[in-house]
Amino acid sequence: MIPFVRRSDGIHLGLASGERSVLTSLVEQLQQILDGDLDSDPVTLRMFPDAYPGDRQASSEFRRYTRDDLRTGKATNADTVHAWLTGGRDGALTAEDEQSWLRCLTDLRLTIADRLGIVDADTEAASSTAVDGVGLRDVYDWLGYLQEHLVTTMTAPR
């Protein structure tokens, strides 16, 4: 199925029900991470990176006054996407919904990249051939396809 479809009133979801189920499950896992103890999860450094590399104190200070807002934003995005996937929302995406989708797909990819051990081009290439991670790697690539498709749909000349 074409994941996102531009119609006269805006962008609609074109995901098949099986695709929605997979995505719903991933979003729920992300919601759990965002609701949980971020300090104990290695993915935290992906979603809330150090703002001052090499300066722990400045990074820690930056994190102290930005993380709550960032975390709330990411959780709101996840909630929005979840509502679209589970029938809580329908019709055309608003501009804010589009942002939530783009950002949530990014957070999902950051989370899965962490689980796959993807930190650079080499580890990314390695994970595509690793037997262990084939299923998750497929999901990771599919999320990339979804995001690429959404960016293209949003920016295509009308």
Added chain:
Amino acid sequence: MPLSFPSVDERADTDADLDTRASVRPDVPWVTVVWDDPVNLMSYVTYVFQTYFGFPRPTAEQLMHQVDAEGRAIVATGNREQMELHVEAMHGYGLQATVDRAAGE
């Protein structure tokens, strides 16, 4: 700040202080650096540079390619508070961004 869209005022404010690496002013001590990461797609990074910073598409693409080729690009210069706002916004988009001193360039 649920979605961290820059306000109209913030954008206008930002544009005035925008600068790319080629023209960093010595009197502006802080920069926003975006780092290469294997996760974010080129199309998405370009989109973020265009929509958040208001760069025209060619500039956004040039910066994206610089990130890809050199591992990092300076996307803004200005005072520390502004750079921290930009970095927070970039983290909201899921990009790897840091604050640095321009003097270190």
